[in-house]
Amino acid sequence: MQAQPITVAYGDGIGPEIMQATLDIILAAGAQLAIDTIEIGEAVYLRGNTAGIDPSAWDSLRRTKVFLKAPITTPQGGGFKSLNVTTRKMLGLYANIRPCVSYSPYVHTKHPVMDVVIIRENEEDLYAGIEHQQTPEVVQCLKLISRPGCEKIVRYAFEYARRYGRKKVTCFTKDNIMKQTDGLFHRVFDEVGVEYPELEKEHWIVDIGAAKLADTPELFDVIVMPNLYGDILSDVAAQIAGSVGLAGSANIGEEVAMFEAIHGSAPRRAGQNLANPSGLLLGAVMMLVHIGQGAVAEKVHNAWLKTLEDGVHTYDIFEPGVSTEKVGTREFAQA
Amino acid sequence: MQAQPITVAYGDGIGPEIMQATLDIILAAGAQLAIDTIEIGEAVYLRGNTAGIDPSAWDSLRRTKVFLKAPITTPQGGGFKSLNVTTRKMLGLYANIRPCVSYSPYVHTKHPVMDVVIIRENEEDLYAGIEHQQTPEVVQCLKLISRPGCEKIVRYAFEYARRYGRKKVTCFTKDNIMKQTDGLFHRVFDEVGVEYPELEKEHWIVDIGAAKLADTPELFDVIVMPNLYGDILSDVAAQIAGSVGLAGSANIGEEVAMFEAIHGSAPRRAGQNLANPSGLLLGAVMMLVHIGQGAVAEKVHNAWLKTLEDGVHTYDIFEPGVSTEKVGTREFAQA
Numbered sequence A, B: 001m002q003a004q005p006i007t008v009a010y011g012d013g014i015g016p017e018i019m020q021a022t023l024d025i026i027l028a029a030g031a032q033l034a035i036d037t038i039e040i041g042e043a044v045y046l047r048g049n050t051a052g053i054d055p056s057a058w059d060s061l062r063r064t065k066v067f068l069k070a071p072i073t074t075p076q077g078g079g080f081k082s083l084n085v086t087t088r089k090m091l092g093l094y095a096n097i098r099p100c101v102s103y104s105p106y107v108h109t110k111h112p113v114m115d116v117v118i119i120r121e122n123e124e125d126l127y128a129g130i131e132h133q134q135t136p137e138v139v140q141c142l143k144l145i146s147r148p149g150c151e152k153i154v155r156y157a158f159e160y161a162r163r164y165g166r167k168k169v170t171c172f173t174k175d176n177i178m179k180q181t182d183g184l185f186h187r188v189f190d191e192v193g194v195e196y197p198e199l200e201k202e203h204w205i206v207d208i209g210a211a212k213l214a215d216t217p218e219l220f221d222v223i224v225m226p227n228l229y230g231d232i233l234s235d236v237a238a239q240i241a242g243s244v245g246l247a248g249s250a251n252i253g254e255e256v257a258m259f260e261a262i263h264g265s266a267p268r269r270a271g272q273n274l275a276n277p278s279g280l281l282l283g284a285v286m287m288l289v290h291i292g293q294g295a296v297a298e299k300v301h302n303a304w305l306k307t308l309e310d311g312v313h314t315y316d317i318f319e320p321g322v323s324t325e326k327v328g329t330r331e332f333a334q335a
C-alpha cells in the first residue's frame, strides 16, 4: 500500500491530545500516511494573523486533498469570522456527513435503536455570513439558497444512500414559511429524487421532523437538510444517540475532503488527559474509507467498539454499571 | 363573575371537533364567557378571500382582546402567506409561550422529569416574510432582528419567570456565527438580565443547547429564543415530554392575547372523533388564567389530569399497560 499524503492540524484546547491519540491508533492499525502538519486556530491568531491560518497551509491542503482536523477555537468578540466556516468555504466543502449511531448497551442512551446519517448542506443558508446593520435598532442576516447548491447536496445524499445500501432519504425544510428559499431546497429534493426510484423519499417540515427525530430516531435513515437545521439537528441526533463526543464527521468537496469531530475544542478540559478521542477517531475512520484504506478503517472501528464493549470509558460516557474502567485519553487510546 | 367577551375560531380539519370539546369542558367547569365566533382559515380562502380572514373578524378581536383559536389550514402552493403568521403580526403578538411538561407515569415519556417553558419571539427573525429571487438560480430570505423586539421578548421571559417563581432563564442563540443578529439578542438578554438578580441566567449556542434539551430537559427551566429556533425546539420539547398533541400555547401582545394548541389541523384525522383535544384545552386553561378566571382554570386542569391519571386516553397517547381505556374526542371530553 502506498502512503497517502494527508494534512493534519492539531487544533486548540483538547485538540492536540485527541489528535495524538487518534494518529497513534490509526498508525498502529497499519494506516499508510504521509503526514504534513499545518497550524491553524488560536495560536495563529495570537501571533497576529487574524485569518487564523497561514497562507502556506492552503498549499498543503490543495496538494494532499485530505485533511484531518482537530477542533479549533475562534477567539470571542472582535470581527473574526469563524475559522471552521472559512475553511469549509475556502475548500468548497459542500457536504457535511454526520453519522449518529447508538452503541447500546455499551454507551448509555434512551434510544438504543438509532442509525441516522445527517447530510448537512455546508456552504449556504445563514452561514453565507452576510450580515449588516440597517438602522441603529435593526440588524439583518441574509439566508441564501442557490439551485446549484441544492442540487449538489441533494444528489450527494441520494448517492450516499445508494452507495451504502440505505433505504430512505428524508428532507427537512421550513417551506411552509420560507416558500422561496426552503421551497427551492424541497423542490430540488423532489426533482432529483425521481432518479433514485429504489429509495424511499419523504419530506417533513423541520419543526415536527425535529420533534420526531428527537423522540423516535428509529424512524429515520438518511436525512438531508439546509445548513443551519443540519447544524442544530446533528448535535441533537448525536447527543441522544450517546454523546456529541462520540460523533465524527466528513466535510466533502469536489476536490478536498476534511474529517473532524463534531464537538468543539473544550478549552476547560485541555491538557488533563480527560478528553474522549472518539469523535475525531471516527472522523479518521471515515477518512480511511475515503482514501481507500477500508481494511484499516474496519480494524480501527472494531478495536474501538471492543474497547467500548469492554467498558473502558472516558469520563464523559462513564456510567456506573455499564462501564468497568474510567480512563484518560491516553489509556483509552492504548486500549 | 362577569362574562368575559372572547373571540373563538373553530378552524379547519380537526379544529371544530376539538374546539367543541374544549368549550364544552370549560363552560361545564363554570367559565363565564361571552363568545363571539369568527371564521378564519381554509373555508374563507375557498370562498375567494385570499387573506383567509374576513375584515370584520379583526373588529371582533380588537374588541374582545382575547382569542381562542383552533388549528387552521393554509392552502398549499400559490402565494398565500401563512395565516398563523399573519394573525400574530396583525395583532402584534410578540411572545409565544409554550409550556412543555411531562405527565409521567400517565403519559409515556422517556423524560419523566420535565417542566420547561419555551418563550419564543413571535414576530421577527426569518418570519418577517421578506424573500426574493436574486438571480434565476439564487433566492434569499431576510432574517431581521430589532433591538425593541429583543427587549420586549427578553423582558417578557424574565417577568414570566419572576411571576411564576421560576429559578432560571436560559437564552439560545447562534451568535458565534450570526454575530450581529443573534449577537443583539444575546446582548439584550445580558443587559436586561441584570435587572433580575434573583434569577439564574445562562446562554447556550443553539446547537449544543438543543442537544442538551433533547437529551436532558431537566437541566432547563424557562428558555427564551428567537422565532425560528423557538418554532423547532418547542416542537422538540413538547414531543419528548409526551406529545405535541398535549401542548397548549399563549401568544401575547400589548393588547390582544391568543390561545391555541401547538399542533396543526391534521386534516386526515378530521371528523372521525379521533383527535386529542388536550393541546387546545391547555391553551384554554392559559386563557382562563389570563382573564382572571384562575379558579376555573385550576378546576379544568385538575379534571384533565384526573382523566389522564385514570388512563382514559385518545389514540395518540394510548399505551398498553398505562392506558385503561381508548376513547374518542367526545368521550375524552365527557370524562
Ligand SMILES: CC(C)[C@H](C(=O)O)[C@@H](O)C(=O)O
Residues within 6 Å of the ligand: A082, A084, A085, A231, A262, B176, B177, B207
Ligand atoms: C463551530 C461552529 C462554527 C460550527 C457550525 O456552526 O457549523 C459547529 O457548530 C459545527 O457544527 O461544526
Ligand SMILES: CC(C)[C@H](C(=O)O)[C@@H](O)C(=O)O
Residues within 6 Å of the ligand: A176, A177, A207, B082, B084, B085, B231, B262
Ligand atoms: C403553522 C406554522 C406557520 C407555525 C409556525 O411556524 O410558527 C407552527 O409551526 C407553529 O409552531 O405555531
